[in-house]
Amino acid sequence: MKNIAVIGAGTMGNGIAHTFAQNGYKVQLIDISEDSLKKGMDTISKNLDRMVAREKISEEQKQETLDNITTYTDISEGVEYASLVVEAATENTELKLKIFRHLDQNTAEDTILASNTSSISITQIASVVSNPERVIGMHFMNPVPVMKLVEIIRGYNTSDEVTKTIMELSEKLNKVPVEVNDYPGFVANRILMPMINEAIETLYNGVAGVYEIDTVMKLGMAHPMGPLQLADFIGLDVCHSILEVMHEGFKNPKYAPCPLLTNMVRAGKIGVKSGEGFYDYSENKKAEKVSAQFSS
Ligand SMILES: NC(=O)c1ccc[n+]([C@@H]2O[C@H](COP(=O)([O-])OP(=O)(O)OC[C@H]3O[C@@H](n4cnc5c(N)ncnc54)[C@H](O)[C@@H]3O)[C@@H](O)[C@H]2O)c1
Structure with a gap:
């Protein structure tokens, strides 16, 4: 996996983009709002500055992390080459269903589609995708670069292979993934x-x-x-x-x-x-x- 598309550049989206980029992945950060993208990139830059000041990363690593992120306002363009899409847009069922219908039509069949939703059913989100076995919950905690847990939510149709890939990927981000089933509120x-x-x-x-x-x-x-x-x-x-x-x-x-x-x-x-x-x-x-x- 090389290209990760992150949809939504708000509180969670910019933290998720930061975490992937710092671990060497190419990130396509997508938001309908130019202003959110700008604020998101400013937040990432400030958080990296703090890490440099605490000597957790070098100035060079900060620059590499920022260089790994490209921003888009057009979702189709942003997800074109993604092996994984992590959706972190506003918590609204209709909006998420609309985004996943679009992803169903505009991503490769083997692109894994993850949602960072706090509470919306992964099974319901997956129901609008023609191959729902590739849809999974990847529930990061706030602030993402700091918090260790990723709650991995298996929808009713999520495949073993997709779950295994996402568990392993979370470990590569230095996180601790925990697998749970899809019922309201998950576990957290x-x-x-x-x-x-x-x-x-x-x-x-x-x-x-x-x-x-x-x-x-x-x-x-x-x-x-x-x-x-x-x-x-x-x-x-x-x-x-x-x-x-x-x-x-x-x-x-x-x-x-x-x-x-x-x-x-x-x-x-x-x-x-x-x-x-x-x-x-x-x-x-x-x-x-x-x-x-x-x-x-
Ligand atoms: N805030 C938290 O502590 C927290 C923790 C875990 C999970 N979550 C979940 O993460 C998701 C995002 O939450 P947040 O707190 O970052 O929200 P936020 O309001 O900070 O950011 C949401 C972003 O989504 C963008 N957006 C809206 N519609 C879009 C579209 N169609 N395409 C692209 N971008 C779009 C908005 O412009 C905004 O920048 C939600 O599902 C939420 O439940 C939040």
């Missing part, structure tokens, strides 16, 4: 999201404040950050939509998003990316204000 989010939702429910019920809940989980359970802060980093809109997928997929009320989470998403307080969620990121000290507002 099936366990993480109910914990985050329960932390929000605990706040909503007035049992404790933001600071108290996060501190209990950080110091008591040795989590590197509390569940409410983690939700802010993931994006409350993303957490909400993953819970909805599990709620709908299992028809089990235990996955229903907490009303406070729904309200915060409707109010546009979706975490770090909007400047405010359970903490306030617009000014340093305002985090305490949000905490006090919800404190019991």
Whole structure:
């Protein structure tokens, strides 16, 4: 495998492109937005600068990594020579189905088609491809260049050969792949999201404040950050939509998003990316204000 096409240059797409390029692969980074491509390349460059400053890579390796990436706004052109396509576009079922229909028509029959989706069924995505055995989930974690895990999701029709190739490829990226089956939330989010939702429910019920809940989980359970802060980093809109997928997929009320989470998403307080969620990121000290507002 030499040419890897990455669709979407946002948070995950630029991290995935960075990781492949740093490991010597030629990457075709594709996004419909010129602005996203520019921002994505700037982010990769800044992250590489940080690695140079920490003496993890040389200036020469930084340049080689950047030289390995070419950007495209035309998806057909970008995927033409790819042995693997990793789709990391916006989390929206209709959009992903549209992209995979296009890939079905515009890639070689043996090109492996992977999705980085957090929650959408790989089996459903594969259903629009004429040979669904080549479709697989490759769920990288954020930030991609740093996080070791890749959750490899086998759709109902994914072949053994494709799974083996993707497991081995992940190891070549210095990651640890873990194979799981395709059910709502896979493994990572099936366990993480109910914990985050329960932390929000605990706040909503007035049992404790933001600071108290996060501190209990950080110091008591040795989590590197509390569940409410983690939700802010993931994006409350993303957490909400993953819970909805599990709620709908299992028809089990235990996955229903907490009303406070729904309200915060409707109010546009979706975490770090909007400047405010359970903490306030617009000014340093305002985090305490949000905490006090919800404190019991
Ligand atoms: N953010 C996370 O922590 C995280 C973690 C794991 C997986 N994921 C998954 O990764 C995927 C991407 O998430 P993100 O956080 O990087 O989103 P993002 O919003 O940062 O980036 C999405 C990018 O997709 C582009 N895009 C939209 N439609 C497109 C199209 N038709 N063709 C090409 N590009 C298109 C957008 O312009 C944007 O740049 C989602 O499926 C998400 O569930 C996200």
